[in-house]
Amino acid sequence: MAYLALYRAFRPTSLNDVVRQEHIVTVLKNQITTGRIGHAYLFCGPRGTGKTSIAKIFAMSINCENPVDGSPCGKCFACRALSDPANLDISEIDAASNNGVDEMRDLREKVQYPPVAGKYKVYIIDEVHMLSTGAFNALLKTLEEPPAHAVFILATTESAKIPATILSRCMRFDFKLIPQTDLEERLRYVFDSIGKKYEPEAISAIARAGAGSVRDMLSIADTCVSYASGTLTYEDVTTVLGGADFAGVALFCEAVLTGNAGGAFAKAEEFLSAGKSVGVLVKDVMNFLNSCAVARICRDAKNILALPDSNFAEVVRVAKQADGHGLLRASEIFAEVEQALKYSASPRILFETAVLKASMPKEDYDIEALLTRIATLEKKLEEGVVVKSVESVATIKKEEKTKVVEEPRQPALQKQEKVVESVEEDTFVPEMEAPPDEAETGGNVYFDAEYLPKKKTEQKAETSPVSVAKPVDKGDAKTVFGAFLRSLRKNGKSGVLFAICMDLNYGYEGDVFTLYTESETIYNSLNKAEHRTIITASFEGIGIAEDGFAVKLRGKKSDTFNRDLETLKKTFGGVKIDVK
DSSP, X not given: OOOOOHHHHTOOSSGGGSOSOHHHHHHHHHHHHHTXXXXXXXXXXXXXXXXXXXXXXXXXXXXXXXXXTTBOOSOSHHHHHHTSTTOOSEEEEXXXXXXXXXXXXXXXXXXXXXXXXXXXXXEEXXXXXXXXXXXXXXXXXXXXXXXXXXXEEEEESOGGGSOHHHHTTSEEEEOOOOOHHHHHHHHHHHHHHHTOOBOHHHXXXXXXXXXXXXXXXXXXXXXXXXXXXXXXXXXXXHHHHTOOOHHHHHHHHHHHHTTOHHHHHHHHHHHHHTTOOHXXXXXXXXXXXXXXXXXXXXXXXXXXXXXXXXXXXXXXXXXXHSOHHHHHHHHHHHHHHHHHGGGOSOHHHHXXXXXXXXXXXXXXXXXXXXXXXXXXXXXXXXXXXXXHHHHHHHHHHHHHXXXXXXXXXXXXXXXXXXXXXXXXXXXXXXXXXXXXXXXXXXXXXXXXXXXXXXXGGGHHHHTSOOOOSSOOOTTOHHHHHHHHHHHHHTSTTOHHHHHHHHXXXXXXXXXXXEEEESOHHHHHHHTSHHHHHHHHXXXXXXXXXXXXEEEXXXXXXXXXXXHHHHHHHHXXXXXXXXXX
8 A cells, every 4th residue: 555644644533533623623513413514614724724624524424324422433334435435425626726617517516416325415625715706606506505415615724715705604613723732742642653753852843843734744744754764853853844053043143133243144154055945044043033032031931942952052042142122123124034035036135134134233223223222232331341441432531631731831822712712613502402422422322431420439520520721701601501511411410400401591690690590499409509519510610610600580480479479568558569
């Protein structure tokens, strides 16, 4: 006898042998037990989930003289007769190749003849969505009112393509994908039945590759059995599936997630030069990234992934180096590539472009790339890497200042003019303040050496911003206010105070530079001891002494002032009081 593929040899022969689909099996069993058999059924669902198998079992069961728990007994006259492939009481029609009007008209004529061996004549139309519009119309009336002995079972993977007029005439059952645990249990049963030795990780890998389909899983298992002469291992399954080696994919994903574009590109070229399919490679990368996400999120990740210990250790190692935003961004990029590969004439270039995009977030301007960069900087700050770079920036600035001091001394008047000129050129406009320049901050405005808190030994410097030799031009209040805000911003503790001062009004009252506010709350906040100290230090930093500035409340009158005014009016009712 010719060799039967595993998915054919282990096709279920009873409803109890069907893997999962309990919601469908229960309904069909009850209908067989009570004799309430419908005239039209529609089985919808993904491939390899048992649609055709259940249709054949159901067709045998409704004709069986003594069904056992809703399944055919296999011993009665009807069961033996229907087991013969030449019997025409159960007809299986492939709608993909018989999709014309003539085939449906022929079926409509044959359905009038009664069954020979059983009680029902069953027509199983597989892939029914492939029928043409004319074929559906030819089948419509017969499907609605068939002879009493006729039962139609329509099977499809794309129910959305079936006309509503057909759907409304059928009893619909939706099949679901098989969970991985059930696939593994079924595969162990198959391997034990044929005497094939295996590793648990190999079973998990084949079941995972089956992606919820029993037939797909058994087809892969059939190939693996032929490949491995001894015990089937995880490496054997990986080789059969045509994927890249796990360690190589781990190194590739590590380079992508850590921003090592050169390493990631070199590893990709190594895979492609070895003849790996781009589609399979993308799938391997997505599976590894998914494993990293599971390792980061789930406590029971080892049991969920069911990987060998060495492979799981690699997943955990790479997952610890990646942040959530970077992992999500890389997964989305390669998911888009998998979809685009269907329509691309240059899959290799498409994949390499995705590798560069995923491993170079600094060159990308979408929100996920920015979040990834921020997360990387935060991680480096925790590790002390950014602090080290800041110290080096501070050292460079210190050396530059030393060089300036060592220059030949100039006349005092020339030096003063030079300082005033530099301040006027860098006029600060409060309404359009720009962030610090990237050249000053090392590419990140949040980590400028001048804005980070100083060490405890430098507490005195925190309240003393970098001073200018001479005050700014007192004739221009706008320039003075801008210089004050710059000096205030350089203070490590200005924070909220800087935001408050941004909205203040300002001007000169004689020789005194005055800050105005209409809010009593803000006025009180500005005059707190700690805030007053910082403001004074900031003004001194631009050459204005403590008696050269003031903070005043004006415009909106305070509640205390209003109450006092009402008291005066009541006390001196006949006296006119002018409020200015």
